[in-house]
Amino acid sequence: MSPAPPGRGAHVRAPPGRVGRLVLGLLLAALLAALAFAPFLFPGTRAMATASRIAIFVVLAASYDVLLGYAGIVSFAHTMFFGIGAYGVAIALARFTPGWGALVLGAAAGIGLSMLLAALIALLSLRVRAIFFSMLSLAVASVALTLASQLRDLTGGEDGLTFSVPAALSPGFRLLAHPVLGVRLDGRLLTYYLIFLVALGLFLFLLRVVNAPFGRVLQAIRENEFRAEALGYRVVLYRSLASAIAAGVAASAGVLMALLLRYNGPATTMSFAIMVDLLLMVVIGGMGTLYGAALGAALMVLAQYYLESLLQALAEAAAGLPLLAALFDPDRWLLWLGLIFVLIVYFFPAGLAGSLRLRAGEE
Amino acid sequence: MTPAPPALESEGLGIRFGGQVAVDDVSCAFHPGTLTAIVGPNGAGKTTYFNLLSGQLRASAGEVRLDGVTITRLPPSRRSRLGLGRAFQLTNLFPTLTVLENVRLAVQARAGIGLDVFSRAARLRALIERAHAVLAQVRLQTRAAVPAVALSHGDQRKLDIAILLALEPSVFLFDEPTAGMSVDEAPVVLDLIEQIKAARRATILLVEHKMDVVRRLADRVIVLHQGRLVADGAPEDVVASALVQEAYLGRQAGRG
Ligand SMILES: Nc1ncnc2c1ncn2[C@@H]1O[C@H](COP(=O)(O)OP(=O)(O)OP(=O)(O)O)[C@@H](O)[C@H]1O
Numbered sequence: 188m189s190p191a192p193p194g195r196g197a198h199v200r201a202p203p204g205r206v207g208r209l210v211l212g213l214l215l216a217a218l219l220a221a222l223a224f225a226p227f228l229f230p231g232t233r234a235m236a237t238a239s240r241i242a243i244f245v246v247l248a249a250s251y252d253v254l255l256g257y258a259g260i261v262s263f264a265h266t267m268f269f270g271i272g273a274y275g276v277a278i279a280l281a282r283f284t285p286g287w288g289a290l291v292l293g294a295a296a297g298i299g300l301s302m303l304l305a306a307l308i309a310l311l312s313l314r315v316r317a318i319f320f321s322m323l324s325l326a327v328a329s330v331a332l333t334l335a336s337q338l339r340d341l342t343g344g345e346d347g348l349t350f351s352v353p354a355a356l357s358p359g360f361r362l363l364a365h366p367v368l369g370v371r372l373d374g375r376l377l378t379y380y381l382i383f384l385v386a387l388g389l390f391l392f393l394l395r396v397v398n399a400p401f402g403r404v405l406q407a408i409r410e411n412e413f414r415a416e417a418l419g420y421r422v423v424l425y426r427s428l429a430s431a432i433a434a435g436v437a438a439s440a441g442v443l444m445a446l447l448l449r450y451n452g453p454a455t456t457m458s459f460a461i462m463v464d465l466l467l468m469v470v471i472g473g474m475g476t477l478y479g480a481a482l483g484a485a486l487m488v489l490a491q492y493y494l495e496s497l498l499q500a501l502a503e504a505a506a507g508l509p510l511l512a513a514l515f516d517p518d519r520w521l522l523w524l525g526l527i528f529v530l531i532v533y534f535f536p537a538g539l540a541g542s543l544r545l546r547a548g549e550e
Numbered sequence: 551m552t553p554a555p556p557a558l559e560s561e562g563l564g565i566r567f568g569g570q571v572a573v574d575d576v577s578c579a580f581h582p583g584t585l586t587a588i589v590g591p592n593g594a595g596k597t598t599y600f601n602l603l604s605g606q607l608r609a610s611a612g613e614v615r616l617d618g619v620t621i622t623r624l625p626p627s628r629r630s631r632l633g634l635g636r637a638f639q640l641t642n643l644f645p646t647l648t649v650l651e652n653v654r655l656a657v658q659a660r661a662g663i664g665l666d667v668f669s670r671a672a673r674l675r676a677l678i679e680r681a682h683a684v685l686a687q688v689r690l691q692t693r694a695a696v697p698a699v700a701l702s703h704g705d706q707r708k709l710d711i712a713i714l715l716a717l718e719p720s721v722f723l724f725d726e727p728t729a730g731m732s733v734d735e736a737p738v739v740l741d742l743i744e745q746i747k748a749a750r751r752a753t754i755l756l757v758e759h760k761m762d763v764v765r766r767l768a769d770r771v772i773v774l775h776q777g778r779l780v781a782d783g784a785p786e787d788v789v790a791s792a793l794v795q796e797a798y799l800g801r802q803a804g805r806g
């Protein structure tokens with residue numbers, strides 16, 4: 188037909204694409220296996236806390252990616268929903284009789300309120316223009332953060348709320364008197380597996396959503412909302428639903444966070460610092476691929492937990508060399524983290540998963 | 551002339567941008583089984599008229615009716631679901647999605663299952679096969695796996711038309727479908743339009759500058775000039791008229 192169609196030469200790159208997919212698959216399998224057997228592979232409270240956080244942030248980042256990477260809308264309210272979920276549980280357990288009933292009720296209230304609020308923000312703003320969604324989400328999130336710190340009677344203010352979880356999830360609980368494979372079957376372990384399984388279920392649910400006809404429409408809207416509308420898709424409705432689903436999942440992640448910490452305060456779930464982390468996770472992992480969000484979240488949490496210790500070790504090893512020792516000063520961990528981000532964004536502009544998945548013919 | 555009630559109708563339709571009236575009081579009815587060519591110089595308001603019909607722009611005056619129902623205030627998505635399909639003058643695709651997915655999205659829209667959150671789109675074989683079939687109609691079957699941006703300009707135009715075909719509308723709005731296509735590509739598209747016309751069910755509106763194409767395909771020609779409908783009639787009469795000659799001389803001067 189037409190002479191030399193562009194993109195033909197790209198077929199040569201098919202094998203690297205396949206290798207990339209293999210690497211990505213292996214990384215994800217390793218992440219899943221590590222989380223599934225974390226208590227047995229990495230004993231210790233710190234490792235358990237890290238693994239729980241990874242599971243929670245994988246869900247939070249994946250739900251944010253549904254907005255950013257699929258629906259193409261920038262929300263600054265995602266950690267607000269995370270916080271509302273956590274406050275739902277915290278308030279229910281701290282203010283009423285602690286137990287499964289209060290837990291379920293608090294979680295349901297937090298998730299429901301989040302979805303409602305998200306749909307409302309979307310309907311109010313998206314009718315006008317997508318950019319107003321970002322602005323309105325920022326405003327609402329700021330108000331929510333202020334409310335969380337000031338409604339002391341309800342939320343505990345800046346100090347937050349400490350509460351006890353149902354007995355089976357509390358550290359003192361023993362399922363069996365004897366350890367199995369060297370691991371005590373206690374409330375901590377049950378909490379971990381509750382978090383892991385719920386997180387896994389939520390992630391699979393999101394995968395289902397983005398691969399369903401609905402998710403394909405979201406992609407179409409991200410690519411060209413004008414044409415999507417011309418095809419008969421009600422863009423505002425789709426974006427509002429995506430927003431509500433993402434908010435519901437974020438609130439569920441907040442519920443898990445509250446169970447993990449047995450505490451919730453504005454800084455732990457609602458702050459804008461977490462919002463920035465979340466953006467980084469999604470961008471580093473690769474937007475528009477939930478797997479990317481999972482990798483980004485794992486990488487980021489690991490870096491936050493272990494980069495400091497790694498630098499400590501490096502600094503000790505380089506003790507004799509003044510310049511290196513100064514470079515590896517553990518206090519500089521944030522600097523190193525920033526440097527790693529810049530390098531990743533520079534060498535993997537499509538994010539880790541995005542670059543690994545690049546198919547023949549693409550770009 | 552045509553006994554069937556109009557499929558699409560505009561009455562006193564108009565829009566102004568600031569002080570400029572881009573479409574001015576256009577009343578016209580289009581009947582099933584007919585192809586109406588819309589001609590006029592650059593900037594005459596042809597695309598703007600289409601935008602008013604399909605809802606991308608809201609009219610400042612007048613009405614649009616589809617099968618007798620007023621749709622003047624409905625959003626484009628609703629009009630599309632009611633059977634009013636539109637291809638675009640400027641290429642308007644989902645650029646990083648594959649050629650197949652571009653068409654599959656239209657098939658899916660036609661099937662009305664966009665809100666399905668639980669089935670796997672990749673497993674809905676019937677939709678995918680339908681998309682392949684439509685791609686074959688515009689001779690793009692070998693390019694199915696390529697992202698839309700990687701297509702040549704002519705192929706992108708064909709894809710745009712494939713998307714419209716996949717929607718199976720009852721009213722087709724084509725806006726210069728062969729503009730920018732090579733001499734061997736244009737016939738593919740013109741043959742397709744002729745096929746749709748031959749089925750005698752659809753209502754087709756075609757903005758077209760090439761007079762040979764107009765003579766070949768059109769049952770009727772309307773002329774827009776500075777936003778106004780200035781001539782309406784059989785192709786041989788209208789094309790020969792002094793008005794069109796003048797309008798097109800004006801257009802050529804405009805193109806420099
Ligand atoms: N969104 C808009 N805002 C302001 N002016 C517009 C807009 N759309 C169209 N116009 C103006 O309206 C007039 C009609 O434009 P239109 O694109 O409908 O012409 P056309 O007949 O399709 O021309 P062409 O043959 O070049 O495609 C032009 O003067 C154009 O500049």
Ligand SMILES: [Mg+2]
Binds near residue numbers: 596597598639725
């Ligand atoms: Mg035009």
